[in-house]
Amino acid sequence: MPRSCVVVGAGVLGVCVAARLAEAGAKVTLLEQARPGHAATRSSFAWLNSNDKAPRAYHDLNRAGMRAWAELAHSADGAPSADGAGHQAWYRPSGNLEWADRAEEHAELTARVRRLTGWGYPATLIGAAGAAELEPALRLPPSVTEVAWFPEEGYLLTEPMVAQMAALATGRGTTVLTGSAARVVGIDAPNGAVQAVRMSAGQVIPADAVVCCAGRWTPQVAALAGVACPVPLVPWSSPGAEAPGLVVQAGPVDGLTRMVHAPDVHLRPGSGGLVHLEAPDVAVDLHTPDAKLRDWAAELLRRARHVVRGLDDAEVTGYRVCVRPMPADGQSIVGWLPGADGLYVAVTHSGVTLGAHLARLITAEVTGGAPAAELEPYRPGRFAPTGSRPLA
Numbered sequence: 001m002p003r004s005c006v007v008v009g010a011g012v013l014g015v016c017v018a019a020r021l022a023e024a025g026a027k028v029t030l031l032e033q034a035r036p037g038h039a040a041t042r043s044s045f046a047w048l049n050s051n052d053k054a055p056r057a058y059h060d061l062n063r064a065g066m067r068a069w070a071e072l073a074h075s076a077d078g079a080p081s082a083d084g085a086g087h088q089a090w091y092r093p094s095g096n097l098e099w100a101d102r103a104e105e106h107a108e109l110t111a112r113v114r115r116l117t118g119w120g121y122p123a124t125l126i127g128a129a130g131a132a133e134l135e136p137a138l139r140l141p142p143s144v145t146e147v148a149w150f151p152e153e154g155y156l157l158t159e160p161m162v163a164q165m166a167a168l169a170t171g172r173g174t175t176v177l178t179g180s181a182a183r184v185v186g187i188d189a190p191n192g193a194v195q196a197v198r199m200s201a202g203q204v205i206p207a208d209a210v211v212c213c214a215g216r217w218t219p220q221v222a223a224l225a226g227v228a229c230p231v232p233l234v235p236w237s238s239p240g241a242e243a244p245g246l247v248v249q250a251g252p253v254d255g256l257t258r259m260v261h262a263p264d265v266h267l268r269p270g271s272g273g274l275v276h277l278e279a280p281d282v283a284v285d286l287h288t289p290d291a292k293l294r295d296w297a298a299e300l301l302r303r304a305r306h307v308v309r310g311l312d313d314a315e316v317t318g319y320r321v322c323v324r325p326m327p328a329d330g331q332s333i334v335g336w337l338p339g340a341d342g343l344y345v346a347v348t349h350s351g352v353t354l355g356a357h358l359a360r361l362i363t364a365e366v367t368g369g370a371p372a373a374e375l376e377p378y379r380p381g382r383f384a385p386t387g388s389r390p391l392a
């Protein structure tokens with residue numbers, strides 16, 4: 001078991017990994033260049049689901065992620081929510097309602113429900129009246145007669161979750177350093193073995209293991225160790241890049257309690273009486289002019305008013321383009337980086353759904369446990385240049 005571990009990045013992955021490593025008895029330092037949770041995690045739609053995840057192994061990993069949050073939300077310290085089930089206030093297993101407005105999409109939804117049911121994933125088609133009973137705030141178009149209901153899905157309020165996980169890590173002895181001085185600018189790995197991490201303010205932290213949870217910055221941070229194996233992500237900074245997405249906040253909303261996936265807008269309740277909105281057809285990037293973002297935000301609220309009551313007096317309270325850390329082949333990248341003993345990387349889309357479960361698996365591997373079979377498809381070695389792939 002490594003004596004000292006440095007975790008780089010305090011998004012959902014970093015805080016969960018730090019809390020688990022500390023629980024396992026490691027001496028942990030968590031380094032965050034800004035504020036915990038400020039990047040993808042804060043802006044995430046944070047839908048806990050394995051609704052349309054393929055292939056089957058990835059579906060199962062996400063399902064395990066959903067279960068892990070349910071367990072963690074019961075066992076983590078802190079005040080239980082008022083839901084009577086003893087959950088943390090940031091854990092919202094609200095269920096999710098989805099419908100389609102065109103025959104082709106409805107056929108896809110029906111087939112998906114059938115496939116998921118066959119995999120043992122709770123999913124069912126219910127009538128419009130049943131949907132209205134589950135979510136009285138719904139304003140279903142009269143043409144919709146069938147709605148898919150996914151009762152075990154839900155969402156997290158990521159800011160209080162990150163705060164609690166960081167506090168849990170600290171309570172277990174983790175040193176948490178934040179702000180620009182804590183930006184990692186070097187990883188010393190003489191002879192191919194990690195020895196220390198260098199921070200921008202000049203501080204050097206000895207490390208037997210470095211767990212890189214740096215989200216979209218993971219390729220650059222991993223490269224600091226000077227290894228040949230890349231950690232390729234979908235481009236995010238260039239015009240037209242696919243990784244950025246628009247998240248809109250609006251409110252006040254009265255009465256919405258569940259996740260709702262309507263054909264042209266997705267809604268989830270937020271904190272403070274707000275609702276988060278996303279839409280599948282919004283194409284924005286980090287260069288999109290603010291006026292266009294504002295127009296999109298107004299358009300999403302307009303669409304939301306059509307499907308949910310209680311938004312008549314709502315206004316857009318915020319909108320933001322944020323970047324999804326998306327591995328180039330769409331699958332998670334999790335494991336020891338070939339070529340640098342002691343450097344572990346973890347970067348993934350669906351990191352909110354997967355965070356609590358990945359943290360357990362990563363901690364077991366970093367502290368010397370057997371490699372987790374369920375992580376085998378996601379090893380960074382699949383991107384190693386030909387000839388440098390580790391032997392199976």
Ligand SMILES: Cc1cc2nc3c(=O)[nH]c(=O)nc-3n(C[C@H](O)[C@H](O)[C@H](O)COP(=O)(O)OP(=O)(O)OC[C@H]3O[C@@H](n4cnc5c(N)ncnc54)[C@H](O)[C@@H]3O)c2cc1C
Binds near residue numbers: 009011013047184
């Ligand atoms: C719009 C949007 C919608 C999404 N919807 C969902 C969803 O519905 N469900 C779901 O499961 N997932 C969703 N995701 C994906 C999910 O939010 C991410 O996969 C997850 O938040 C990634 O967490 P992370 O900890 O890996 O990265 P981040 O939250 O980005 O954290 C990485 C951290 O590393 C720090 N860092 C980077 N470099 C350094 C350095 N050199 N030194 C120190 N610190 C450093 C950063 O400052 C940052 O805080 C969505 C993402 C977005 C953007």
